[in-house]
Amino acid sequence: MNDQLDTLTHVQREAIDLAVRFGPKVLVAIAIIVAGIYAGRWAGKAADRGFSSFHLEPPVRELLVRIVRVLVLALFTIMALQNLGVELLPLIAGLGVAGAGIALAMQGVLSNIVAGLTIIFTKPFRVGEYISIVGEEGRVENISLFSTVLSHPDLSQLVIPNRKIVGEILHNYGEIRQLDIAVSVAYDTDLDRALAVVNELLQAHPRTLKDPRPVVAVSTLAPFSITISVKPWVGVPDYIEARGEVNKAIVEAFRSRNIVIPLPQQEIRLLEEGGDRQPERTA
Structure with a gap:
C-alpha cells in the first residue's frame, strides 16, 4: 500500500515539475499559433486588396491569397516550435520523407494540382467562355486547382479533372x-x-x-x-x-416573298418491253 502511495506521489511530483517547466512554453506556443491564424487572415485580406489592382483572374487571385495565408501561418508555427525547444532540422527531414510517401500515394491529386496551376497561369480559357474539351462542352463557371466546372446547355454541370484538360485539343469559343x-x-x-x-x-x-x-x-x-x-x-x-x-x-x-424552298425530287423510269414509258417525277 505504501509503495502505491509512493508511486502516486512520484507521478504527481513529475507532473507538477513538467507543468512548471513546460506549461508556460505550451501556453505561449498556443498563443503564437492563434496569433498566426489571425495574422494569416489579415495578411490574406490585405493581399486580396493588393492583387485586385492587378486585374488578375479570380482563380489566380484566390490561389495567391491562400499561399500568403499558408506562409504566414507556417512562419508562426516555426516560432511556436522554437519556443517549445523542438529541433527543426530533424523535423524537416522527417517531413521530407513523409512528403515523398504522400506524393507517391496521391499522384492523381498532385497531377490535378499541377494541371490546375498550368491552366490558371497559361489561361487557355477564362471564366465565362464557352469551350469544348474531351468530348464535352459548356460555359466555364469555375476554375480551381483540382477541377474545372462547366455549365451545360441542358442546365446540368460538368466537373472535369484538370489533368484531363491539359494536353488535350481545346476548342475555345469565347463568349x-x-x-x-x-x-x-x-x-x-x-x-x-x-x-x-x-x-x-x-x-x-x-x-x-x-x-x-x-x-x-x-x-x-x-x-x-x-x-x-x-x-x-x-x-x-x-x-x-x-x-x-x-x-x-x-x-x-x-x-x-414567294421564295420557294423546293422539296426533294426523284425521277423514276419504268421500263417495259416495246419501249420506255414517260418518266414519272415524284416529290
Missing part, C-alpha cells in the same frame, strides 16, 4: 458562337433577292450580332436546289434559342 444554318431555294430564284432577305432579317433579329458581320452566301449547287449558308454570330447564352428563331424567321420571310 460568342456562330450558327451554321443551311436553307435551299429553287434554281429559278432571284439569288440576290434571297440573300438580301436573309441579311435583312438577320439585321433585325435581336439575338444575332451585327459585329462580327454575319456570313450569308451560296454554298452548294445541289441537284434540285441551291443551298444558301447562313452563319450569324450570337452570344453563348442565346445559341439554342437563336437557332430556332432564325430558322423560323427565314421560312416566314421566304413564304411572304
Whole structure:
C-alpha cells in the first residue's frame, strides 16, 4: 500500500515539475499559433486588396491569397516550435520523407494540382467562355486547382479533372458562337433577292450580332436546289434559342416573298418491253 502511495506521489511530483517547466512554453506556443491564424487572415485580406489592382483572374487571385495565408501561418508555427525547444532540422527531414510517401500515394491529386496551376497561369480559357474539351462542352463557371466546372446547355454541370484538360485539343469559343444554318431555294430564284432577305432579317433579329458581320452566301449547287449558308454570330447564352428563331424567321420571310424552298425530287423510269414509258417525277 505504501509503495502505491509512493508511486502516486512520484507521478504527481513529475507532473507538477513538467507543468512548471513546460506549461508556460505550451501556453505561449498556443498563443503564437492563434496569433498566426489571425495574422494569416489579415495578411490574406490585405493581399486580396493588393492583387485586385492587378486585374488578375479570380482563380489566380484566390490561389495567391491562400499561399500568403499558408506562409504566414507556417512562419508562426516555426516560432511556436522554437519556443517549445523542438529541433527543426530533424523535423524537416522527417517531413521530407513523409512528403515523398504522400506524393507517391496521391499522384492523381498532385497531377490535378499541377494541371490546375498550368491552366490558371497559361489561361487557355477564362471564366465565362464557352469551350469544348474531351468530348464535352459548356460555359466555364469555375476554375480551381483540382477541377474545372462547366455549365451545360441542358442546365446540368460538368466537373472535369484538370489533368484531363491539359494536353488535350481545346476548342475555345469565347463568349460568342456562330450558327451554321443551311436553307435551299429553287434554281429559278432571284439569288440576290434571297440573300438580301436573309441579311435583312438577320439585321433585325435581336439575338444575332451585327459585329462580327454575319456570313450569308451560296454554298452548294445541289441537284434540285441551291443551298444558301447562313452563319450569324450570337452570344453563348442565346445559341439554342437563336437557332430556332432564325430558322423560323427565314421560312416566314421566304413564304411572304414567294421564295420557294423546293422539296426533294426523284425521277423514276419504268421500263417495259416495246419501249420506255414517260418518266414519272415524284416529290
